[in-house]
Amino acid sequence: MLEIRDLQVHYNGITALRGVSLDVKQGEVVALIGPNGAGKSTLVNAVSGIVNPSAGSIAFEGKPLHTSRAWNISGLGVLQVPEGRQVFPQLTVTENLQLGTTALRGRKAEIPLAEVYTLFPILRERSEQLAGSLSGGQQQMLAIGRALMGSPRLLLLDEPSLGLAPVIIAQVFAALRTLKERGMTILLIEQNATLALDLSDRAYILEQGRVVMSGASKALAADADVVSHYLGVTPEG
Amino acid sequence: MMNLLLGYQPLLDLFLLHLGLAYAQWLVLRAGVFSLGTVGLAAVGAYTGGILVVTYGLPAPLALIASALSGGLVALALSVPLARLRGIYQAIATVAFIQIVLSLNIYATNVTGGAQGITGIPKTVGTPLLLVAGAVTIYLMYAITRSRLGRAFDAIRQNEAVAASLGVSIVRHQTLAFVLSGALAGVYGALEAFHSYALVPSQFGFPYLIAILSYVVFGGRTSLWGPIVGTAVLILLPEVVRPLADARMLVFGILLILTINFLPKGIADTLIERARGRRLGARRPAEADTAKGS
Numbered sequence: 001m002l003e004i005r006d007l008q009v010h011y012n013g014i015t016a017l018r019g020v021s022l023d024v025k026q027g028e029v030v031a032l033i034g035p036n037g038a039g040k041s042t043l044v045n046a047v048s049g050i051v052n053p054s055a056g057s058i059a060f061e062g063k064p065l066h067t068s069r070a071w072n073i074s075g076l077g078v079l080q081v082p083e084g085r086q087v088f089p090q091l092t093v094t095e096n097l098q099l100g101t102t103a104l105r106g107r108k109a110e111i112p113l114a115e116v117y118t119l120f121p122i123l124r125e126r127s128e129q130l131a132g133s134l135s136g137g138q139q140q141m142l143a144i145g146r147a148l149m150g151s152p153r154l155l156l157l158d159e160p161s162l163g164l165a166p167v168i169i170a171q172v173f174a175a176l177r178t179l180k181e182r183g184m185t186i187l188l189i190e191q192n193a194t195l196a197l198d199l200s201d202r203a204y205i206l207e208q209g210r211v212v213m214s215g216a217s218k219a220l221a222a223d224a225d226v227v228s229h230y231l232g233v234t235p236e237g
Numbered sequence: 238m239m240n241l242l243l244g245y246q247p248l249l250d251l252f253l254l255h256l257g258l259a260y261a262q263w264l265v266l267r268a269g270v271f272s273l274g275t276v277g278l279a280a281v282g283a284y285t286g287g288i289l290v291v292t293y294g295l296p297a298p299l300a301l302i303a304s305a306l307s308g309g310l311v312a313l314a315l316s317v318p319l320a321r322l323r324g325i326y327q328a329i330a331t332v333a334f335i336q337i338v339l340s341l342n343i344y345a346t347n348v349t350g351g352a353q354g355i356t357g358i359p360k361t362v363g364t365p366l367l368l369v370a371g372a373v374t375i376y377l378m379y380a381i382t383r384s385r386l387g388r389a390f391d392a393i394r395q396n397e398a399v400a401a402s403l404g405v406s407i408v409r410h411q412t413l414a415f416v417l418s419g420a421l422a423g424v425y426g427a428l429e430a431f432h433s434y435a436l437v438p439s440q441f442g443f444p445y446l447i448a449i450l451s452y453v454v455f456g457g458r459t460s461l462w463g464p465i466v467g468t469a470v471l472i473l474l475p476e477v478v479r480p481l482a483d484a485r486m487l488v489f490g491i492l493l494i495l496t497i498n499f500l501p502k503g504i505a506d507t508l509i510e511r512a513r514g515r516r517l518g519a520r521r522p523a524e525a526d527t528a529k530g531s
Contacts, residue, residue: 048402070401080402088395090459091388098385099392103404130513150404 001026001185002154007056009042016042018209019056024154029186031200031217033193033230038206040189041083044156048080049073075105077153083162085139089132093123096131096142100149110151119175120145137168158189173199193230197221246364250432252472253367257374257425259452259464261418266458268414269394271324274331275422275449277338280441282308282423283430284342287355297361301427308423309416316412335446342438354437362431370428382461390414444486451489455496457503466505
């Protein structure tokens with residue numbers, strides 16, 4: 001569904017991605033893990049059309065994305081939940097969700113508002129509240145809900161656990177699991193490798209702009225190197 | 238009583254004329270376009286209206302439509318280079334645009350009457366018509382605010398990258414906001430021309446730009462109330478405190494600086510936000526109670 005080949009991104013003289021290739025197939029949850037500054041967000045932003053790649057290609061269902069504008073890419077159903085939530089603080093929860101439908105652009109709305117509210121009941125309770133007055137976790141849920149309103153065919157999640165309390169992270173990931181069971185195709189960016197490997201089918205590990213390892217999430221979670229590097233525990237422990 | 242009201246009629250007219258331009262300014266800022274060109278577009282509309290009526294003898298209503306079109310079209314042309322700029326550079330470019338319009342009004346003597354301006358414009362616009370125009374303008378702005386379009390403007394202003402990634406076309410929406418604002422400024426420029434017998438080139442200069450900007454910044458840039466409150470207070474203030482009248486621009490300048498520093502969101506927006514916060518604050522304990530009860 002998503003094919004990235006030899007992607008390179010440079011900005012302001014810094015090389016963020018040095019030839020990354022990555023695939024996401026229909027119905028799959030793929031995780032991209034790695035330390036800060038590895039280029040994970042850059043990759044998602046390149047797919048979304050927010051940053052322009054200097055070399056390589058990105059194709060979604062055979063259509064090239066690396067030459068398209070951000071607002072056209074979202075029209076195809078490639079929708080991003082940006083890092084740090086980025087909800088519109090001066091709009092209400094409902095207005096934020098309604099804005100999400102902009103990305104439909106004539107595609108059929110497959111996820112009704114009611115389903116978003118079932119997934120995140122707190123959003124229904126807070127529907128008339130300004131998004132800026134929500135807690136971080138609620139904003140994350142709103143950001144995901146906003147993307148869902150655009151009926152994503154490929155959902156890009158950039159660090160959904162960032163800065164959230166463990167209880168809230170569990171809630172967010174439970175919702176993501178529901179989406180996975182529903183058949184949603186997801187590319188998940190996470191620093192929290194344990195969570196990411198637990199949810200995903202396959203994973204890529206990115207370091208300094210390169211894929212250093214990839215494979216089935218279960219296999220990676222069992223790999224001693226991965227465990228000691230990214231899961232923060234020693235194999236013996 | 239009637240006499241008292243009549244005494245204030247010129248002030249009411251002034252308020253209504255300036256309110257229209259304040260909304261034109263408010264509309265572009267709302268969509269995240271940092272244009273200061275509103276008075277330049279008003280000048281385009283005023284001169285279009287004045288020339289069509291005086292030189293070509295067109296009836297005022299037709300000239301008014303032409304003014305709206307001219308304001309909108311000039312804004313459309315201006316939006317092309319403006320789309321490549323952001324923030325302070327848009328501000329500089331639009332101030333330069335005002336300077337171009339001013340120069341044309343002074344030097345294109347054959348068309349614009351040069352430094353003499355245009356005189357002998359029949360006065361066809363009075364208070365009742367301005368009241369209708371004000372009501373229509375406020376309604377239009379309200380309708381835009383409540384619509385998809387208004388939400389898209391809000392999204393772009395608050396976070397351009399995210400708005401784009403949600404499928405909102407930045408260029409298309411900002412151009413639309415700028416054209417709508419230009420048409421509105423054009424209409425109010427023409428209303429001003431038809432209200433005042435004469436046009437002089439200096440009328441739409443820097444002091445006017447500062448006044449319009451003050452209304453919006455002082456009142457508030459996001460709520461519909463902002464321009465109304467800002468324009469009303471700033472127009473009444475020099476009248477209420479009579480010694481201030483001569484120093485109107487000085488007061489506007491000082492208030493602009495004070496507002497940016499101490500009430501960055503403007504009076505109306507700050508008050509609305511406080512009221513909102515109080516309402517939510519009052520609701521929270523009640524919510525907690527029901528949660529306990531269930």
